[in-house]
Amino acid sequence: MRKNYKIKKTISVKHFISEFGENFSEHMKERLLDLEVRCVLTRKEEENILDIKHVEHTKYDCPSGKGSKEYAYGEFTVIDGTLYFSEKCLENDDVMQSPITDVIYNSLSSTDMISDENNSLKKVDDSNIDSVIDSILSVCPDVSQRYLDIVKEMTSHSENKLLSTLYTKAYH
Known part of the structure; x- marks a missing residue:
């Protein structure tokens, strides 16, 4: 049976956990909630792929010198109850990928990795959730x-x- 409803494009971290966190450990849920005050999650067509943005949608000067854009601090993807961090975030006329995304992605182990033609994902679990969240919070403004x-x-x-x-x- 096909679900006939429109997905919410912007959700809170609490909503993300209630929607996808059934298999997340308590530690992972607690650490994700550390993002709640500062971050909001946005998605396009795929309900399980969410970009991490500042709640105030703060704009920064583009490195190209052409205008300003909002940062995406990373992208979470949930597949079969497992949380992954994406190599690339959504980028468009309004959003650019924060430099912290590469730092986080490169710090994660390549042993639990999924790749397709567009993107690579690395697993986030109890062994690395602290590093992921601390890295985002180190650059995401209050x-x-x-x-x-x-x-x-x-x-x-x-x-x-x-x-x-x-x-x-x-x-x-």
């Missing part, structure tokens, strides 16, 4: 105070609405 204020305000509105709804249902 979020701005403005961003934190917006999130706090949105969260407080959600809590107030929930409390109001609960009060209304309980006493009316």
